[in-house]
Amino acid sequence: MPYEFKRSDVYGLASALGAETHERGEELFFRWCPYCKGGGHDKNTFSVNLENGTFKCFRAGCGAQGHLVQLARDFGYPLEFDDGRKKKYRTLPQRPVKVTNPAVRYLESRGISRAVTERYRITTQRGHDNILVFPFYDGDGVMQFVKYRKTDFVKGRDRNKEWSEKDTMPILFGMDRCEGKDRLVITEGQIDSLSLTEAGIQNAVSVPTGAMGFTWLENVWEWINGFAEIIVFGDCEKGKITLVDALSRRLPKPVKVVRQADYLGEKDANDILRKYGTEALRQAVANARIIPVTHIKELADVAAVDLSKLPKINTGIAMLDRVIGGLYYGQVILVTGKRGEGKSTVVSQLAAEALNQGLRVLAYSGELPDYHFRRWLDMQLAGPQNVETSYNQFSDAVYRLPEDVTEQIGEWYRGRAYIYDNNAVDDEDAALLDTVEQAVCRYGINLVCIDNLMTAIDAASTDTQYLKQSHFVRQLKQLAVKHNIAVLLVAHPRKTQGDVSENDAVSGSADITNRVDTVISYVKNGEDAPAGGKLLVIKNRMTGKLALNDNAIAVGYDEKSKRVYSAAGRNNFRYGWEKESVSPLAMEDLPF
Incomplete structure (x- = not known):
């Protein structure tokens, strides 16, 4: 790269x-x-x-x-490497945008002047005066993204209050109107950033898809990090400011935040503008402070969390989800089993499930070439119904994917599936984890798959090996908690006669299983049994439920597609790439 x-x-x-x-x-x-x-x-x-x-x-x-x-x-600073595989976005027509009177009148009702509306080229959709249009221009003045807002939205009557043009590149609203690189103020909503502009605050921008979506960050990474100071002016909801936590974790510089006291009891910048005027906004930005760094907090200030509602990744294996609840963010899940039993196949299947849930996955495969890993994952995503069978000179079945299927799958997960390049840097644990963390920050990764522990730490069989293992797993756990992601880690077992059904059976330091949250062991069925095996849950820190001996979870295995699936289910289920319609998008109507 x-x-x-x-x-x-x-x-x-x-x-x-x-x-x-x-x-x-x-x-x-x-x-x-x-x-x-x-x-x-x-x-x-x-x-x-x-x-x-x-x-x-x-x-x-x-x-x-x-x-x-x-x-x-x-020092963990992310650089932009061109790997030639960036997500493809639509190229929007760059025709002039005519500001409409309905747009001006609506924004005037929110305290935004005609001058600001015209400066940012806010208009309404053709034939729909109640649909506000926000064009997003990048730093070079090129329209990259378009967002719509229904000004008379009624909950229960209307389907969506806001939406955007499909397959357009998410960036920050107002980038083209920023001047200099001293200070950037980031809000959640477009009307909030316009409110700051109305108050005379320069370089006010807003995120494209709300407080939870950060697909825009990689597209503006170099631009946003060129500013000397970044201030977050998110929405104040339930005693917290939106955008702050994610941006402070992912940006390689201190982030300031507007104090809760300066919201004056209101939710956002526009509410403050309409009730208290422009001076209150200027004062709020001037008083912004860096989030204090501390390791101590009041227990009463800790959020009361419903564990059943914690964000997680479903495994696609119903009984496994029933036992462990899913792959919870902030957790490290250890997958073990005898050599050649299918640990990597199980992990690849879980990665396929995460991609199908719209999440982003990063894989490290210390034993498989990148093309081998991709083919294995593609086969699982394709399913037996899309795999072609032929026979070699020995009359053995040979399975392959048609080129068009591989293309569709690749485009489906483009921008969401990444693999560590083993040839890029030395395979030392520090280099690997630094690179993984950069990718997590840059690309918004949700699930990291490390296959396997021994190749990841690149350690010889000496006493120091155990220390390196313990240190590596501890760092993985810190990474999972810091960035709120799930981590799957493959580890080989000790040489045992029976199933790997105890934590002590995992090869290496005892600290490995002590530090992880969940331990799953995969045991392949014998030659005389149906293809597949069973999953044993040996450790489960979240719910405490285990699956051992007679309670082990039976799974099937399809040799043709490499799928691992619930034994009680079927293996011909379809993933999202096959369900999505690929139709040409109408371009002539824009704008808008």
């Missing part, structure tokens, strides 16, 4: 590190070296070349040097 050097990446990394810097010629000098932490007596301890990205520490006791790519990797 080639990297194209950009000066902005040097400044972005310096900002993320909180470095005190100054320019001299074509060098950006740091007062402190990020590696040895030394320096400070002058301003020229460490530098990065702004023409080619090389860096160097000038302290004799350190001497660290290399390229920006290495520096960014070592």
